[in-house]
Amino acid sequence: MLQNVMIWTQEKANDIGSMIELLNSTEKENAIRRLKTNDAKWGFDLEREYSFRNRYDNDDYIFVADMLEDVRNIHKTIYYNPYEKTWIRDNREIPYIHLEFYEQLIATKGDNGELLKDENDVYILDDKKINMGVKPPLKNGTHVLTFNYYWLQRYLVFLQKIFDCNEELVLQIPETVSHEPHYGTKEDILKLISNLNRLGLKAQAQSLRLYLNSSYDPQYILIPDLCFLESLNEKQQIVWGFPSNEKHSVSIPLKKGIYNTSGFAALFSERTTLISELFINSLKMVLAHEVAHVARGHWNLRIKEPEYSQQRNVMMNCEIQADHTAMRWLLNELLYDTVDGNPYSPILAYTRETLIKLWAIRIFSAYLSLSWGFREDDRVWDIQTIEEFRAKRDATHPIYQFRLFCVLNHAMDHLNHMANECRKAPLLTADNTRIDDNLFDAVLKKALDMIYSFEASFRVDWNEDERTTIQKLSDSLRIEKQSQPKDIKDVPFMIGYMNQAKKELEEYERQWPEILSKLKEYGMYFVC
Secondary structure, X not given: OOOOEEEOXXXXXXXXXOOEEEOOHHHHHHHHHHHHHHHHHHOOOHHHHOOOOOOOOOHHHHHHHHHHHHHHOHHHHHHEEOOOOEEOOOOOOOOOEEEEEEOOOOEOEOOOOOEOEOOOOOEOEOHHHOOEEEOOOOOOOOEEEEEEOHHXXXXXXXXXXXXXXXXXXXXXXXXOOOOOOOEEOHHHXXXXXXXHHHOOOHHHHHHHHHHHHOOOOOOOEEOOEEEEEEOOOOOEEEEEEEEEOOOOEEEEEOOOHHHHEOOOHHHHHHXXXXXXXXXXXXXXXXXXXXXXXXXXXXXXXXXXXXXXXXOHHHHHHHHHHHHHHHHHHHHHHHHHOEOOXXXXXXXXXXXXXXXXXXXXXXXXXXXXXXXXXOOHHHHOOOHHHHHHHHHOOOOOOOOHHHHHHXXXXXXXXXXXXXXXXXXXXXXXXXXXXXXOHHHHHHHHHHHHHHHHHHHHHHHHHHOOOOOOHHHHHHHOOOOEOXXXXXXXXXXXXXXXXXXXXXXXXXXXXXXXXXXXXXXHHHOOOOOO
């Protein structure tokens, strides 16, 4: 996957003309060469056939197309022996899939079918309709993935609004005051924390400890300054600020609500890179889902038995299996990123804590990719929601709460499977820690904490935030320790524990052995 990329804000993207900028010219040239070679081999010609978005000089297109090829090859890394040039366990190479951007925005419809507008007379967009899909195989066996380009824009805006777009309060410092940024070690900041606690500044000490825990280099940490602010009720409040030589000022980040939750508190200083990780892994989940439809032989089934493949339960099973496959690929991929570059080396390229974080972020990204387009009203569900879905016989996809339940349960099962495999063939992290059950338990705990934290803060952060600046500063000093809801009904994917949802799953599972036998008969590229 391309490593040196810049993902822009919407405003900057409008100026540049793309959401993504590839920063390394050599990487970019190599990616273009790979795509051109594959396209020429399979008869695709961008210059002749496609719109202005589908170009080799469009960084957005190159990035997504290159990632699509990476996803297509994940299972090859696992199931192909390059030395003996043989496939393992009856797997085969997945056919080539060509990317095709298209652009379509769809307005939200009201109860009577009318198109809804906001207070500014602008149509309210329906993010649930920003779809993509793999087309039937061409004569040469390849496929085309039609990808709605606006997904990149809308999803990135969503992430930036929830996880960044933090304002900063800038305090000017008199020019007569000498003010230089200063750095210290972890031990220096621990002493400062101890002194703050001794002086009774508990909130400031807690906030500084949070900052310390999220620092990358314990020997070189920018030490923030304590600043006095006059609040609205004329009381003084002490907060942290970061000095700026150029402006002769101190800037104070205004922490968004989601960073006051246990799932994301330690990631505040990483919020820009966090958005990139969430964006990339969510995109990878979306692409992997579509590739899985090809890999699992769903198109072969549609061609061989078109009427059977259009049955409601058959389509539901195929969607669930595509989600399961995509989730498994995302989790497995990190196992083959090793310190020496050999995918079968027993030492992974990550420390224990980094590996836990990366796996948790991938699970959370899968959750976001399935649920992000649903706003407040859509996220409210009850027994009637599932009953209405069960009665909708023309539905082709499970409702998103049910998909979340299935994906997260599969992720949990796969973590257990990896733990069992690691007992047979031990793996180590880069800091020489054995990968064991405790590590996988920590991954699931962290991923669920992120999900609970997201749901707890979603409604506040997605809507316009009308709190005053001082109130935001007060909030930034308070950490919500327990994000797990008291009532499971407060989390959408928990709908899977309802009896009605279990009945739905049981109905699919009864037909699954029959479907699986047909998929194997007509040909699967990714068997297990």
